[in-house]
Amino acid sequence: METELSHELGIEHALFGFTPFPAVAAALSRAGGFGVLGAVRYTDPDELRRDLDLLERLSGGHPYGLDVVMPARTVEGVTEADVEAMIPEGHRRFVEDLLDRHGVPPLPEGERSGWRITGWLEQVARAQLDVAFDHPVRLLANALGPPPADIVARAHDRGVKVAALAGSAHHARRHAEAGIDIVVAQGYEAGGHTGEIATMVLTPEAVAAVDPLPVLAAGGIGSGEQIAAALALGAQGVWLGSLWLTTTEARLPSRALTEKLLAAGSGDTVRSRALTGKPARQLRTGWTDAWDDPAGPGALPMPLQGLLVADAVSRIQRHEVVPLLGTPVGQIVGSMTTERSVRAVVDDLTRGFDRAVRRLSRIAGTGIAGTTASPASPANAGGGATGAGR
Numbered sequence: 001m002e003t004e005l006s007h008e009l010g011i012e013h014a015l016f017g018f019t020p021f022p023a024v025a026a027a028l029s030r031a032g033g034f035g036v037l038g039a040v041r042y043t044d045p046d047e048l049r050r051d052l053d054l055l056e057r058l059s060g061g062h063p064y065g066l067d068v069v070m071p072a073r074t075v076e077g078v079t080e081a082d083v084e085a086m087i088p089e090g091h092r093r094f095v096e097d098l099l100d101r102h103g104v105p106p107l108p109e110g111e112r113s114g115w116r117i118t119g120w121l122e123q124v125a126r127a128q129l130d131v132a133f134d135h136p137v138r139l140l141a142n143a144l145g146p147p148p149a150d151i152v153a154r155a156h157d158r159g160v161k162v163a164a165l166a167g168s169a170h171h172a173r174r175h176a177e178a179g180i181d182i183v184v185a186q187g188y189e190a191g192g193h194t195g196e197i198a199t200m201v202l203t204p205e206a207v208a209a210v211d212p213l214p215v216l217a218a219g220g221i222g223s224g225e226q227i228a229a230a231l232a233l234g235a236q237g238v239w240l241g242s243l244w245l246t247t248t249e250a251r252l253p254s255r256a257l258t259e260k261l262l263a264a265g266s267g268d269t270v271r272s273r274a275l276t277g278k279p280a281r282q283l284r285t286g287w288t289d290a291w292d293d294p295a296g297p298g299a300l301p302m303p304l305q306g307l308l309v310a311d312a313v314s315r316i317q318r319h320e321v322v323p324l325l326g327t328p329v330g331q332i333v334g335s336m337t338t339e340r341s342v343r344a345v346v347d348d349l350t351r352g353f354d355r356a357v358r359r360l361s362r363i364a365g366t367g368i369a370g371t372t373a374s375p376a377s378p379a380n381a382g383g384g385a386t387g388a389g390r
Helices: 004-009 022-030 045-059 080-084 089-101 122-132 149-157 169-177 199-210 224-232 255-263 286-292 304-318 331-335 342-364 378-383
Strands: 015-019 034-038 064-068 139-142 161-166 182-186 215-218 237-240 269-272 280-283
Touching: 015 022, 015 342, 022 034, 022 045, 022 064, 022 342, 034 045, 034 139, 045 064, 045 122, 064 122, 080 304, 089 304, 122 149, 139 182, 149 161, 161 169, 169 182, 169 199, 182 199, 199 215, 199 224, 224 237, 224 342, 269 286
Parallel strands: 015 034, 015 237, 034 064, 064 139, 139 161, 161 182, 182 215, 215 237
Antiparallel strands: 269 280
């Protein structure tokens, strides 16, 4: 699964894996892909430094990257306390009433929520980048489009490529104009924040919009056959996130959550504002149902919603309240039926890719090794294909 982009980055397979777990990112890089560590939960720069040191050791010298959440437009001098003061009291009561109905205990004394999204604040993201640029990161990705221009320039000065997620061809074009190097075309099927255009439609539109910049396809991709389809649509690789949540290297907050993911079907997700205030695909639960109910107060805009529900989400996870327990995940969850190592997942992806390429080669009437046979040649009698290489 090699492309021009994979050659440029020195990786064997054009597989880019977003994950909040350093061990998963490192395992993917060791397996020939490109691990990308999500940084939004690291409000303490020292904690990020510790995990980047770990990632560097575990990756064995293979390249890796960092994903931040950083708005292109910034607001100066705004603190988390300033934002929290804007949350209406009625929304706070709604959260407490919902938790009370499900008997959710408080967090133990002194335990702080791991879901507080101060990482969405620009000054926190800049502190994360100060740490990241002290490490040999090869890619900086931003979930909210291009980072500010000074950050793009800072990355380029260090030889770090910059990627940005896009949900439409219009967004992709704006990202290219902002000077980023890679567009991640994230379709409607993906976990987390998505637009309303499916991956099959979005990928070729983004490719055409930003040519010759490389595009990574994201959303609903969990097999080698789907990777082959993405490359056929013009992508130079794929961006995978949900697929790693049920790997043995992942460290989800509870066993119950892992079991819910393994049991879920592709129709068991919903695109809801319940977690962050922006539409994000996640497991459908009693929590999402309550926030999406027209009788409720409705979600607040980002970042108010995230700050409002941070402690509640941690309480639900800490006490494994199964009816409310969820996580961002894409529609590919229906294919995530067993726990496997990252290496086993990558091996399965490469085998599926090889099957797809061989199938297409037979359809096209070409030899697997790249030799072209005429329709009347013996190699094509009966629709077969000859050759043994890829």
